[in-house]
Amino acid sequence: MQFGVFSVSDITRDPVSGETPSEAERIDAIVQIAEKAEEVGLDVFAIGEHHNPPFFSSAPTTLLAHIAARTKRLIVSTATTLITTNDPVRIAEEYAMLQHLAKGRMDLMLGRGNTAPVYPWFGADIRQSLPLALENYNLLHRLWREDVIDWEGKFRTPLQGFTSTPRPLDDVPPFVWHGSIRTPEIAEQAAYYGDGFFANNIFWPKEHYMRLIKFYRQRYAHYGHGTEKQAIVGLGGQAYIAKRSQDAINEFRPYFNEAPVYGHGPKMEDFMEMTPLSVGSPQEVIDKTLTFREHFGDYQRQMFLMDHAGLPLKTVLNQLDLLGEEVVPVLRKEIEARQDPETAKPPTHARRVEEKYGDQPARQPRPNANRGDNVTGGSPYQDSR
Amino acid sequence: MTEQFKLVVVSAGTSDPSSTRLLAERAAQRVAQLASEKQYQAGIQVVELRELASEIANALVSNHIGPKLQQAITTLQHADGIVASTPVYKAGASGLFTSFFQILDNDLLIAKPVVLAATAGTARHALVVDDQMRGLFAYLRTVVVPTSLFASTEDWQDNALNKRIDRAALELVALMASGFEKQVRAESWGRYQHEFGSAGGTELSIDLDSDLMRLAAGGHA
Numbered sequence: 001m002q003f004g005v006f007s008v009s010d011i012t013r014d015p016v017s018g019e020t021p022s023e024a025e026r027i028d029a030i031v032q033i034a035e036k037a038e039e040v041g042l043d044v045f046a047i048g049e050h051h052n053p054p055f056f057s058s059a060p061t062t063l064l065a066h067i068a069a070r071t072k073r074l075i076v077s078t079a080t081t082l083i084t085t086n087d088p089v090r091i092a093e094e095y096a097m098l099q100h101l102a103k104g105r106m107d108l109m110l111g112r113g114n115t116a117p118v119y120p121w122f123g124a125d126i127r128q129s130l131p132l133a134l135e136n137y138n139l140l141h142r143l144w145r146e147d148v149i150d151w152e153g154k155f156r157t158p159l160q161g162f163t164s165t166p167r168p169l170d171d172v173p174p175f176v177w178h179g180s181i182r183t184p185e186i187a188e189q190a191a192y193y194g195d196g197f198f199a200n201n202i203f204w205p206k207e208h209y210m211r212l213i214k215f216y217r218q219r220y221a222h223y224g225h226g227t228e229k230q231a232i233v234g235l236g237g238q239a240y241i242a243k244r245s246q247d248a249i250n251e252f253r254p255y256f257n258e259a260p261v262y263g264h265g266p267k268m269e270d271f272m273e274m275t276p277l278s279v280g281s282p283q284e285v286i287d288k289t290l291t292f293r294e295h296f297g298d299y300q301r302q303m304f305l306m307d308h309a310g311l312p313l314k315t316v317l318n319q320l321d322l323l324g325e326e327v328v329p330v331l332r333k334e335i336e337a338r339q340d341p342e343t344a345k346p347p348t349h350a351r352r353v354e355e356k357y358g359d360q361p362a363r364q365p366r367p368n369a370n371r372g373d374n375v376t377g378g379s380p381y382q383d384s385r
Numbered sequence: 386m387t388e389q390f391k392l393v394v395v396s397a398g399t400s401d402p403s404s405t406r407l408l409a410e411r412a413a414q415r416v417a418q419l420a421s422e423k424q425y426q427a428g429i430q431v432v433e434l435r436e437l438a439s440e441i442a443n444a445l446v447s448n449h450i451g452p453k454l455q456q457a458i459t460t461l462q463h464a465d466g467i468v469a470s471t472p473v474y475k476a477g478a479s480g481l482f483t484s485f486f487q488i489l490d491n492d493l494l495i496a497k498p499v500v501l502a503a504t505a506g507t508a509r510h511a512l513v514v515d516d517q518m519r520g521l522f523a524y525l526r527t528v529v530v531p532t533s534l535f536a537s538t539e540d541w542q543d544n545a546l547n548k549r550i551d552r553a554a555l556e557l558v559a560l561m562a563s564g565f566e567k568q569v570r571a572e573s574w575g576r577y578q579h580e581f582g583s584a585g586g587t588e589l590s591i592d593l594d595s596d597l598m599r600l601a602a603g604g605h606a
C-alpha cells in the first residue's frame with residue numbers, strides 16, 4: 001500500500017493570520033512540502049493542474065521534474081492532469097520526459113476539469129468534455145505503446161506516421177489513474193485498459209464512490225485483467241491531526257469554515273460525520289482511515305489532502321510529521337495484517353518492468369539516423385518492428 | 386385488498402402552526418378521506434422545510450446533503466402523491482421552498498402527482514401558483530393537478546376554498562389511483578435524463594451499449 005499527499009495548488013488567504021502567500025512563496029512551499037513527504041516516509045506526492053488564479057500549478061511536469069531531482073524514493077504524480085484541454089500528444093511527450101528524468105518514479109492521474117471557462121481558452125467545449133476525455137485517452141494510450149501511429153478522431157488534427165518522443169522509459173508506459181466521482185464511462189475506460197481508478201473521496205458521502213468503484217472492479221475483471229479484488233484503486237482523504245483531539249478541532253475549524261468549496265456551509269462535525277474528513281488525534285485518523293478498505297475493498301494508494309485552505313507552511317510541515325510518524329506506520333501495519341492476500345501490489349515502474357520483461361533486459365529504443373528530411377518514417381528505431 | 390398511498394406534505398411555512406401548513410394539511414386530509422371512500426388508504430407524512438433550512442442552504446452552496454435533508458429526499462422518493470405548500474413572499478414562492486426543490490435530483494419526482502398550494506396576505510398574489518410554481522414542477526416532470534390552491538387572509542372564511550380543496554384532492558386521488566406514475570416509470574424511465582447515482586441515489590443502471598461506452602472501450606463514438 002502506498003501513502004501520499006496531494007495538493008490542488010490553491011493559493012488561499014490564511015483566515016487566522018489574514019495573510020495571502022505570494023505565488024513565489026507558495027511555489028517554494030510546495031517543493032518543501034514534497035521534500036518533507038519523502039523525509040517522513042510517505043511514498044507519493046501529487047499536484048493538481050489549473051489554468052486560472054488562485055492556483056499556481058499550470059505546468060505540473062516542470063514542478064514534478066524538479067521535485068524528482070531533489071528526492072530519492074518519492075513517486076511524483078498528478079491530481080489531476082487535464083485529459084480534456086491538454087493535447088494528448090503533449091501529455092505523451094511531457095510525461096514520458098518526466099518518466100525518464102524521474103527514473104520511473106512517477107505516474108499520473110487523468111481528470112476532466114469542471115471549470116467551464118477554461119475549456120474555450122484551449123479551444124475546447126465543456127459540453128464535449130466526456131467524449132473529449134475518452135477519445136484523448138484512447139490516443140494517449142496508443143502514443144505510448146506504438147512507435148509510429150496513424151490516427152484520426154473527432155477532436156484533434158489527424159496524425160500520420162507520428163512518433164511520440166522520447167519513448168517511455170524501458171518502453172514501459174507511465175502508470176495511469178483515472179479520477180472520477182460519478183461517471184461510469186471513465187470507470188469503464190480505466191477497466192478496459194487495466195489502468196487504476198481513483199476516487200477523490202473528499203466531498204461527497206462514501207456511497208457515491210462505493211458504487212463507481214464496484215462497477216470499475218467488475219469491469220476490470222470482465223476485461224480479463226484479473227479478479228475484482230486485483231483491480232487497482234486509489235482513494236483520497238483529508239485529515240488534520242494533533243496529539244489531542246480537541247486541539248485538532250480548535251486549530252482546524254477556522255480553516256474549515258472558510259475553505260474554498262465547502263466553507264461557509266456545513267458544520268465541521270457534520271462534514272466529518274458524512275465524509276472521509278478526519279480531524280483529531282493520530283488514533284482517530286487511523287481508525288477512520290482503516291474503515292475505507294471496509295467500504296471500498298482493499299486498495300493500493302491512499303492520498304491525503306493536507307496543504308489547502310490557507311494552512312501556513314509551518315503547520316503543513318508539522319502535519320506531515322504527524323502523518324508520517326504517527327499515522328502511516330500504524331496504517332501500514334494494520335492494513336498489512338488485514339489485507340486480502342489476493343490484493344494487487346501497488347504500481348511501480350520496477351514492478352511494471354518486471355511484469356513486461358521478466359528476467360530479460362528492457363527494450364532501449366535507439367533511433368535510426370536522420371535521413372535529412374527531419375521525418376523519421378515508418379521504422380524510426382533500429383529495432384522497430 | 387386496499388392499496389396504501391403514501392402522501393407527503395411539503396410545507397415551507399415558518400410559524401407554528403402556520404397557515405401554509407394548515408392549508409396543505411387540509412388538502413392532505415381531504416385526500417385521505419376521499420381515498421378511503423374509494424377503498425384506498427392514505428398515510429400522511431409531513432416534511433417541514435423550516436427544520437431543514439440550514440441543511441438546504443448548505444446543500445445549495447456545497448453539494449453536501451445533511452442527514453435530515455437526506456431523510457426528506459428519501460420520503461419524497463417513496464411518495465405516491467405530494468402536497469407542496471409555500472407562503473408567498475415578494476410576489477413569489479418562498480426561497481426556502483424553491484431552494485429545496487432545486488436541490489433535488491432532476492429525476493427524483495418523475496411522474497408523481499402533485500397538488501400545489503400557496504398562502505399570502507393579499508389576493509393580489511393569487512396567480513403565483515399557476516404562473517410561477519407550475520414551471521418548477523413541470524421541469525421536475527411531475528403531474529400537477531389542474532386545481533391550484535391559494536389562500537389569502539379572506540379565503541379562510543370563504544367556503545369556496547373548501548370546494549377548491551375538494552376539487553384538488555379528488556384530482557390527486559384520481560391520478561394516484563390511475564397508476565400513472567408506476568406505468569411511466571415502468572415503461573419509460575430510460576427515456577428521461579439520468580445521471581449515475583441520481584433519483585436520490587437509486588438510479589444505478591449503466592447502459593454498456595452507448596456510443597460513449599464504446600468510445601471508453603477503445604472504439605469510436
